[in-house]
Amino acid sequence: MGLFHFEVIKECKKTRARLGKIHTPRGIINTPAFMPVGTQATVKTLTPDEVTALGADVILCNTYHLYLRPGTEIIEAAGGLHRFMNWKGPILTDSGGFQVFSLASLRKVSDQGVEFRSHLDGSLHFITPEKAIEIQEVLGSDIAMVFDECVPFPCSYGDALTAVERTTRWAKRCLRVHSRTDQVVFGIVQGSVYPELRARSALDLVNLDFAGYAIGGLSVGEPKPMMYGILDCTVPFLPERKPRYLMGVGTADCILEAVARGIDLFDCVLPTRIARNGTALTRWGKLVVRNAEYAADFSPIDPECSCYTCRNFTRAYLRHLFKAGEILGHRLLTIHNLHFTLNLMEKIRQAILEDRFLEFKSEFLNGFRITK
Amino acid sequence: MGLFHFEVIKECKKTRARLGKIHTPRGIINTPAFMPVGTQATVKTLTPDEVTALGADVILCNTYHLYLRPGTEIIEAAGGLHRFMNWKGPILTDSGGFQVFSLASLRKVSDQGVEFRSHLDGSLHFITPEKAIEIQEVLGSDIAMVFDECVPFPCSYGDALTAVERTTRWAKRCLRVHSRTDQVVFGIVQGSVYPELRARSALDLVNLDFAGYAIGGLSVGEPKPMMYGILDCTVPFLPERKPRYLMGVGTADCILEAVARGIDLFDCVLPTRIARNGTALTRWGKLVVRNAEYAADFSPIDPECSCYTCRNFTRAYLRHLFKAGEILGHRLLTIHNLHFTLNLMEKIRQAILEDRFLEFKSEFLNGFRITK
Numbered sequence: 001m002g003l004f005h006f007e008v009i010k011e012c013k014k015t016r017a018r019l020g021k022i023h024t025p026r027g028i029i030n031t032p033a034f035m036p037v038g039t040q041a042t043v044k045t046l047t048p049d050e051v052t053a054l055g056a057d058v059i060l061c062n063t064y065h066l067y068l069r070p071g072t073e074i075i076e077a078a079g080g081l082h083r084f085m086n087w088k089g090p091i092l093t094d095s096g097g098f099q100v101f102s103l104a105s106l107r108k109v110s111d112q113g114v115e116f117r118s119h120l121d122g123s124l125h126f127i128t129p130e131k132a133i134e135i136q137e138v139l140g141s142d143i144a145m146v147f148d149e150c151v152p153f154p155c156s157y158g159d160a161l162t163a164v165e166r167t168t169r170w171a172k173r174c175l176r177v178h179s180r181t182d183q184v185v186f187g188i189v190q191g192s193v194y195p196e197l198r199a200r201s202a203l204d205l206v207n208l209d210f211a212g213y214a215i216g217g218l219s220v221g222e223p224k225p226m227m228y229g230i231l232d233c234t235v236p237f238l239p240e241r242k243p244r245y246l247m248g249v250g251t252a253d254c255i256l257e258a259v260a261r262g263i264d265l266f267d268c269v270l271p272t273r274i275a276r277n278g279t280a281l282t283r284w285g286k287l288v289v290r291n292a293e294y295a296a297d298f299s300p301i302d303p304e305c306s307c308y309t310c311r312n313f314t315r316a317y318l319r320h321l322f323k324a325g326e327i328l329g330h331r332l333l334t335i336h337n338l339h340f341t342l343n344l345m346e347k348i349r350q351a352i353l354e355d356r357f358l359e360f361k362s363e364f365l366n367g368f369r370i371t372k
Numbered sequence: 373m374g375l376f377h378f379e380v381i382k383e384c385k386k387t388r389a390r391l392g393k394i395h396t397p398r399g400i401i402n403t404p405a406f407m408p409v410g411t412q413a414t415v416k417t418l419t420p421d422e423v424t425a426l427g428a429d430v431i432l433c434n435t436y437h438l439y440l441r442p443g444t445e446i447i448e449a450a451g452g453l454h455r456f457m458n459w460k461g462p463i464l465t466d467s468g469g470f471q472v473f474s475l476a477s478l479r480k481v482s483d484q485g486v487e488f489r490s491h492l493d494g495s496l497h498f499i500t501p502e503k504a505i506e507i508q509e510v511l512g513s514d515i516a517m518v519f520d521e522c523v524p525f526p527c528s529y530g531d532a533l534t535a536v537e538r539t540t541r542w543a544k545r546c547l548r549v550h551s552r553t554d555q556v557v558f559g560i561v562q563g564s565v566y567p568e569l570r571a572r573s574a575l576d577l578v579n580l581d582f583a584g585y586a587i588g589g590l591s592v593g594e595p596k597p598m599m600y601g602i603l604d605c606t607v608p609f610l611p612e613r614k615p616r617y618l619m620g621v622g623t624a625d626c627i628l629e630a631v632a633r634g635i636d637l638f639d640c641v642l643p644t645r646i647a648r649n650g651t652a653l654t655r656w657g658k659l660v661v662r663n664a665e666y667a668a669d670f671s672p673i674d675p676e677c678s679c680y681t682c683r684n685f686t687r688a689y690l691r692h693l694f695k696a697g698e699i700l701g702h703r704l705l706t707i708h709n710l711h712f713t714l715n716l717m718e719k720i721r722q723a724i725l726e727d728r729f730l731e732f733k734s735e736f737l738n739g740f741r742i743t744k
Contacts, residue, residue: 040696041689047680047700070667070692077668078688086684295442296449312420312458316450317413320442324412327699328419 004142004184004211006243006264012357016235016262019352022212022243024090024142025182026082027057031243031264032352034250034345035060035092036338037272040069041085043338044272045331048087054335055342058090058142060267063135064099068118068125072138080140092267093141095132095174097188098216098247101150109149111166129170130177137180145214146174148188153221160192168204175208184211186245192217193226195233202237212243215263219249224370227254231261238262252281252344253370256361259348271341275333278322281340285369289315289333290322307339308332376514376556376583378615378636384729388607388634391724394584394615396462396514397554398454400429403615403636404724406622406717407432407464408710409644412441413457415710416644417703420459426707427714430462430514432639435507436471440490440497444510452512464639465513467504467546469560470588470619473522481521483538501542502549509552517586518546520560525593532564540576547580556583558617564589565598567605574609584615587635591621596742599626603633610634624653624716625742628733631720643713647705650694653712657741661687661705662694679711680704 003025010019022029036043036051039062043051051059061081066072078084081091100106104116104125113128132147147170149163167190178185187205191197198215205213215234218227231246238244243264249255250268258266271281278290280301287301300310301318309318309332321329344364351360375397382391394401408415408423411434415423423431433453438444450456453463472478476488476497485500504519519542521535539562550557559577563569570587577585587606590599603618610616615636621627622640630638643653650662652673659673672682673690681690681704693701716736723732 040692040698042693042698042700045699045703047684047703069696070688074668074688074692078670078686084686084689084692086689296446298450308419314450314456316442316446317456317458320412320446320456321414324437324441326412326414327417327702328414330699331417331419331703 003182006212006241008241010352012260012352013355014358015260017259017348017352017357018262018264019349020243020264022264026088026090026142029057029090029265030349032255032259032345032348033057033265034255034341035265035267036342037062037267037269038085038087039269040065041081043334044276045327045334046338048085050335051087051338052089054338055346056089056338058092059087060092060094061139061141062096062099063093063132063139064096064103066139067096067135068120072135076138080138082140090142091139092143093136093139093145094247095136095145095147095188096127097132097145097148098150100127111169129173133174133178133185137178137183140180140183142183143212144178144183144185146171146185146187146210148190148216150217151190151192153192153217155192157194157197160190160194160197163192164190164197164201164204167201171205171208171210175210186210186212186214186243188214188216188247189234189238190217191234193222193230195230198230198234199237202234206237206239210242212245212265213238214245214247216247218246219254224254224257228257228261231258231263235262250341251371252341253365253368255341255344256348256364260357260361271337272334275337276330278318278329278333280333281337283364284367286371289318291319294319301336305336305339307336309336309339375554378584378613380613382724384632384724385727386730387632389631389720389724389729390634390636391721392615392636394462394636398460398462398514401462401637402429402721404627404631404717404720405429405637406627406713407637407639408714409434409639409641410457410459411641412437413453415706416648417699417706418710420457422707423459423710424461426710427718428461428710430464431459432464432466433511433513434468434471435465435504435511436468436475438511439468439507440492444507448510452510454512462514463511464515465508465511465517466619467508467517467519467560468499469504469517469520470522472499483541485519501545505546505550505557509550509555512552512555514555515584516550516555516557518543518557518559518582520562520588522589523562523564525564525589527564529566529569532562532566532569535564536562536569536573536576539573543577543580543582547582558582558584558586560586560588560619561606561610562589563606565594565602567602570602570606571609574606578609578611582614584617584637585610586617586619588619590618591626596626596629600629600633603630603635607634622713624713625737625740627713627716628720628736632729632733643709644706647709648702650690650701650705652705653709655736656739661690663691666691673708677708677711679708681708681711
């Protein structure tokens with residue numbers, strides 16, 4: 001066992017759910033885990049201490065954004081990303097692939113890499129798999145991701161196949177140049193909604209023996225049942241003893257369904273993003289606290305929620321903060337939404353430990369209004 | 373001694389500075405004190421707990437803003453402003469006079485009151501001295517202010533005289549309708565930069581026997597030495613055993629000069645407002661942390677500062693947050709700037725206690741670059 005290893009503590013007898021621990025040089029990640037997103041080296045509105053206090057073991061930062069601003073030289077001079085932002089726990093960095101394909105203005109995609117223009121200032125950049133690893137080594141994250149080709153939904157079989165093949169070639173190049181011993185690399189399974197391409201991508205990557213495997217290119221517009229189907233026919237091709245990470249997924253229903261299908265790691269901007277316009281996550285669905293109906297509602301978002309926001313503030317006050325454009329509102333809903341999601345993960349882990357995950361899942365989804 | 377009284381603990385032998393305690397039903401205000409401003413029922417970006425932890429004994433909230441949004445009905449239904457915003461310490465509310473005269477579109481000023489249009493939606497309102505007190509009684513602040521006529525700078529002697537006479541008449545009407553026994557009212561001395569008008573205004577108000585006296589209409593554009601001169605010839609007309617409050621003043625140099633002239637209370641939006649664009653208050657002057665020169669500066673704002681921001685984050689990281697438009701930057705500078713100001717008050721109180729206020733003042737101002 002090196003600095004980094006995955007320990008499965010308990011397996012659910014009725015589903016593929018499992019309880020585990022990812023050991024990293026910077027601490028343990030209890031799985032199934034949700035990673036709050038700190039795109040620009042900050043989980044929006046919160047201090048690192050608050051993120052830790054909310055129960056996050058690990059955060060995700062975006063290579064694309066940090067490469068463009070403040071730039072790798074600054075973060076290198078700071079002594080790496082952890083020191084730059086003063087986050088002491090593990091960090092997972094994505095490779096920038098998803099952002100390059102979705103945010104930037106693409107100029108040219110070739111086997112060599114991707115030429116794109118920055119969404120910030122239009123400057124021209126060229127990212128290769130080697131470059132993506134080089135940047136992540138400078139950032140010094142604990143878990144780095146391979147540079148992959150992300151396809152949109154819908155996508156033809158032919159385009160999806162091309163992307164799978166390129167993603168495998170790029171994955172090999174990423175591994176070839178990776179050298180940090182205190183950082184591991186995860187592969188990313190592509191293949192759009194085609195089971196045979198997902199299987200092929202998974203088998204290709206498993207041959208390369210990554211420290212963990214992500215499933216990319218889902219939650220990009222396809223119906224939820226289709227996503228669950230793809231998980232059903234992808235996870236069996238991934239090794240039992242490596243963590244599995246479903247990228248960009250973070251609603252309660254999707255998390256529960258994906259955990260049941262063997263997923264250990266999640267990340268999603270949703271909890272922090274919708275906090276910005278006054279939307280709270282609750283066990284019965286979304287609550288838009290800025291709505292007029294809450295103007296004189298002096299109950300907390302959820303009377304059963306134990307977060308700082310619900311223990312101290314009313315819907316009426318939160319609504320006032322949003323109407324008045326006060327940042328404290330954004331902060332308090334971020335706290336609530338991250339608490340909701342991280343607390344859900346804690347409950348999931350407890351349920352797996354106590355052999356009642358399936359019951360917990362049914363019970364939770366029973367009271368939950370699923371959107372889209 | 374009622375629920376509210378002012379206790380002078382120690383007087384400086386070389387200046388008019390004094391150390392005191394304002395006892396209120398919601399706790400003690402150690403003076404000289406600085407009141408962070410929570411205009412819209414929140415000290416911008418911070419939770420009430422954080423404001424307390426920074427050392428604030430009391431905050432100021434703005435009647436004008438709260439009257440317009442969320443409106444007094446909502447705050448009344450919440451059980452008052454303290455419960456609405458979950459601030460457990462004392463609150464001072466201004467009367468709305470200053471905002472009505474500076475923010476709103478004035479329609480008509482008469483002896484009866486002021487007709488104005490809201491700066492939010494243009495709606496028409498009429499505020500009288502009686503109405504200003506009525507609103508503050510609903511808010512339930514611990515210290516309410518009289519409704520005064522604020523004149524701009526410069527202002528003719530005639531206009532200043534008219535405003536002083538009206539302010540006295542309005543002060544009487546405020547007292548006549550005030551009925552809450554758990555709330556006290558402070559008078560506000562006007563008179564622009566005319567010593568004889570200041571004296572007259574002070575004498576008028578002292579005859580009415582307020583619980584405390586504010587000096588209004590300063591720091592509105594007049595040179596600082598002129599403001600100090602007005603304090604020199606106003607304070608002697610105010611009672612020794614009542615707190616004195618210099619409204620809207622909060623830079624370090626002005627606080628020190630005003631404390632030396634017998635002022636006990638201050639409020640100012642400056643520390644929280646300039647935090648928003650990345651300006652930090654320090655013992656040597658202002659530091660604009662968003663400037664390019666700090667891009668790779670990995671020292672804290674002030675290595676000798678003990679605030680949360682300086683103990684945990686570098687100038688380079690703070691600059692990055694501001695360049696990236698991240699709210700955490702605004703928050704961290706608010707913490708630093710309020711710590712700076714509240715810590716200055718603590719040092720002032722300690723210096724008065726130890727009979728070395730004048731030395732402390734000289735020493736501090738010696739290293740301080742005074743602006744304007």
